[in-house]
Amino acid sequence: LAKTTQPISMDSYEGQEVNITCSHNNIATNDYITWYQQFPSQGPRFIIQGYKTKVTNEVASLFIPADRKSSTLSLPRVSLSDTAVYYCLVVLSNSGYALNFGKGTSLLVT
């Protein structure tokens, strides 16, 4: 399983764009990159998934450079309600293993 590294915490102000970068240096050819969001005392919620280049949905964008050794989750114009923990997951595409989420990035928006 690819190991991921992300900042423990980040602060932002309302209306700002927030970029959270995840490093996954040993990502395998078939690995996808997935981000989940978790609010306090709630279960995680799927945000976005990508394989390469850029993916955008109504919530966020995911930027993946050509070497795929990192990825950046971009949250446009954050609000107070975006305060949450954000998890980056990288899993072998054919793996039968569900993985541990790690500790994620705690984003505080004020």
Added chain:
Amino acid sequence: DSGVTQTPKHLITATGQRVTLRCSPRSGDLSVYWYQQSLDQGLQFLIQYYNGEERAKGNILERFSAQQFPDLHSELNLSSLELGDSALYFCASSVSYLALGVENTEAFFGQGTRLTVV
């Protein structure tokens, strides 16, 4: 609302006791995943069931067991409880038999059961 229902929401019990946590997956989802979240460990994968069969096993203790019934609901049984078992236990469901994070395997999490062992 994710469509995944977990009961009970809160549980307080004494050391040495046994408890059962219940999870009803979203309609149509065949996979159920159990996760444990404690303050210092983050979200740890315990076990996955797919259509009644054990699919994958993670960091699940021998004192813990799970099963998935024909109606697809799942139960996580925790026995000989210790103080360190106090945590949030989440259940997630998916249509896929694959692991979370695999292509197109979006999982939906319940609100969790907060277990306090005293």
